[in-house]
Amino acid sequence: MEFWPEFLAGTSGREFIAGGVGGIAGVIAGHPLDTLRIRLQQPRTNPSVAPIKATALLRQIVAKEGALALFKGMSSPVATIAFQNAVSFQTYAVVSRALQRREDDRHTLSYKNVAVAGVCAGTIQTLILSPVDLIKIRLQLLTDRVSTARAVRAVVGPLDVVRGILRREGVRGLYRGLTITVLRDAPSHAVYFGTYEYARECLHPGCRRNGDESLLTMLTAGGLAGALSWVFCYPLDVVKSRLQGQLPGGGPLRYTGIAHCLRRSVEEEGLTVLWRGLGTAVTRAYLVNGAIFSAYEMTLRFINPRPPGDLGLKAIDLSA
Template sequence: MDFWPEFLASSSGREFVAGGFGGIAGIISGYPLDTLRIRLQNSKNGSAFTILRQMVSREGPASLYRGMGAPLASVTFQNAMVFQTYAVLSRAFDSSVSAKDPPSYKGVALGGTGTGAIQSLLISPVELTKVRLQLQNAGQMTETAKGPLMLAKNIWRKEGLRGIYRGLGVTVMRDGPSHGLYFWTYEYMREQLHPGCRKSGEESLNTMLIAGGLAGVTSWISCYPFDVVKTRLQAQTPSSIKYKGIIDCFKKSVNEEGYGVLWRGLGTTVARAFLVNGAIFSAYEISLRLLFNNGNIQMQETL
């Protein structure tokens, strides 16, 4: 099927539905590991296994999903925006490619970078709320709230717009380049694993899972130090300001805990990234094909 022309010509909202399914699949499959990542990044000691065991024993298994409401509530729009913006920008940055052909790798990288920067405006407040909820019962937050909406209202009331967007600068620095690498890796790997699939759109499920997983791992490794700084900046409240900004957070974190602090929790994050992004791309691609083909998926058998 002519996947890309059909994708770009569609205006019926099918991309939003498919993007929503992809995002939901990613959040549900990887949220416990994301909670563990946040705890590791904002702590000075303890292995992933130790923190996980303490969380489950002291706070119960449900603590692994604390704060999931915030990203889950916005995930449909967020992922729809990401995939739709990427589709438009990947062609806008290299208009020499025919609409009948998939975007060039140059267009993919530049389009992904632009997409990451734009989506930071939406995701920054959501991640701020999520981070504070995930740290709430770890004894690392002085203020508690029963849910994401209540916490967001409290932040708005006490800290205003600046408080809601705390960490926006480092979020843009994290998401811009990493999204460029993310989409480039996915497109490159799916073509390597299943030659010709970028044009036919008929790759196997295994190709989607592996290419999506590798895209997630690559992008996270490239931006992980920025994510550590983002977590620490967003965990701050007006009554507990320790870092004056991005550079100050880098310097103080390294001086106090060594360069290893910039990679703390990477192992957990990489495992989560492979699982989550394999699920996101698979759910997105399959949903889109179902919607475009009225329920008939045209994929080859799994490898």
């Protein structure tokens, strides 16, 4: 049998493809706002000056670097997001099915086990996400580190960044920030998937069983899931961005670890630094995750005409 028909014939194959499509849709929808978020989270060169607002930063980037600068670093996540998101959603579905078999003939998975499956999905995906995020952040911050008043030869692409990291830090350098990424993503994915399942059931009662929710329900529930999960994990994301934004080899590192970064950031810039850029992140998360869940669910329906329900937990044959 040819590879694709055989691959798509199984539940895991359909979930993998749908997760990849959802991931690509999310990157396209939200990368410009992600660039703003990363730059807003970085330490200020002059703490006495009030932090720049998102709208002012947007105008500054467009005026000095051009509109395409908002898409800087996008090639790295686009090249890998399909696989990363596919792994995340498939891990969630596989763990969910395993947990559902332990429950007493329930039509839908309990929210407690939805959270457990979300923690597993968030943990597994960090093995892919951590180096990708590192490369993306280095590219997004690149122009901030070179003078705009004079020509400076700088790294311009993902492969250049990877070569530079390997040369200075070795393979281990690609996983700088892995611990903080796990601490951020494992619990936030419990909130993420739990909010989505709860919100779509509230908006369209019975849809977790029969899988017949509307596109508007998918968009709204997915958006709420993304926004709430980011509010939950945002202080850790600020620490992560600062740790991964450092360039080893140019002198002593500003932050030596998670606790040091958290303590020094608060001491220098106050508690509000842990929420800087939150509005941009939440807006982006709503758009991105509405797109991700909608693309995921619609792709499942396209591949398999039967309603997917429960992300493949009920309507799709569990023995596939």
